[in-house]
Amino acid sequence: MPEPQIRKTAMIVETIHHEGGPAPDVPQRRAAAMAVIKNPFAGRYVEDIAPFMKDLEPLGAQMAQDLVAALGGDAAQVEGYGKGAIVGAAGEIEHGALWHVPGGYAMRDAIEKSAAIVPSTKKVGPVGARLDVPVTHTNASYVRSHYDAMEVGIPDAPRADEIVLVLVMTTGGRIHARMGGLAAADVKGEDGLR
Structure with missing residues (x-):
């Protein structure tokens, strides 16, 4: 497979000072890196699509490094992550699933302490589709304070023959998390869960 054809990239960075309650000492930050690529399988069924995952690895690595930089450059401060894909209408949901390995492992390689599974979502959507x-x-997947989502999208993507690939990183949990459960400070880091 040829390397991915990128039409555009985008970065969203949010700094959350409060959600109606008291401001924390350090605001929470979250960022999403997006890349709009041509879908090499659009408009037809292809049985063996898995090799394209390898072609996506360098793009995933670059996007992960860009996210760390956008959040201040210190990989140790990244506490949350997630990934997703929006497939254009001439593609299929499985084309978005190709992002699981190259996107997830790229983030794990770029940060410290990343034993937990990288949550993911994908869908087929029209131009301008949004994705949570x-x-x-x-x-540690059981840290409730970090259960969150970031809504993303690009106004002119994905076109029918494109895929929007997304990586998200955060510097903390929800700004006013108070639901109890395992605290981030108490993570043992042994099994990706606790």
């Missing part, structure tokens, strides 16, 4: 990308703690 799920986010959990990077090292």
Whole structure:
């Protein structure tokens, strides 16, 4: 397979000072890196699509590094992550699933303490489709304070023959999390869960 043909990239960075309650000492930040690529399988059924995952690895690595930089450059401060894909109308949901391995492992390689599964979502959608990308703690999936999502999208994408690939990272949990459960400070980091 040829390397991915990128039409455009985009970065969204949010700094959350509060959600109606008291402002924390350090605002929470979250960012989404997006890449709009041509879908090499659009408009036809192709049985063996898995090799394209390898072709996506360099793009995933670059997007993950760009996210760390957008959040201040310190990989140790990243506490949450997630990934997703929006497939254009001439593609199929399975084309978005190709992002699981190259997107997820790229983020794990770019940050510290990343034993937890990288949550993911995908859909087939029209131009301008939005996607809620799920986010959990990077090292322990049971940390409730980090259960979150970031809504993303690009106004002119995906075109029918494109895929929007998305990676999300955060520097903390929800700004006013108070539902109890395992605290981030108490993570053992042994199994990706606790």
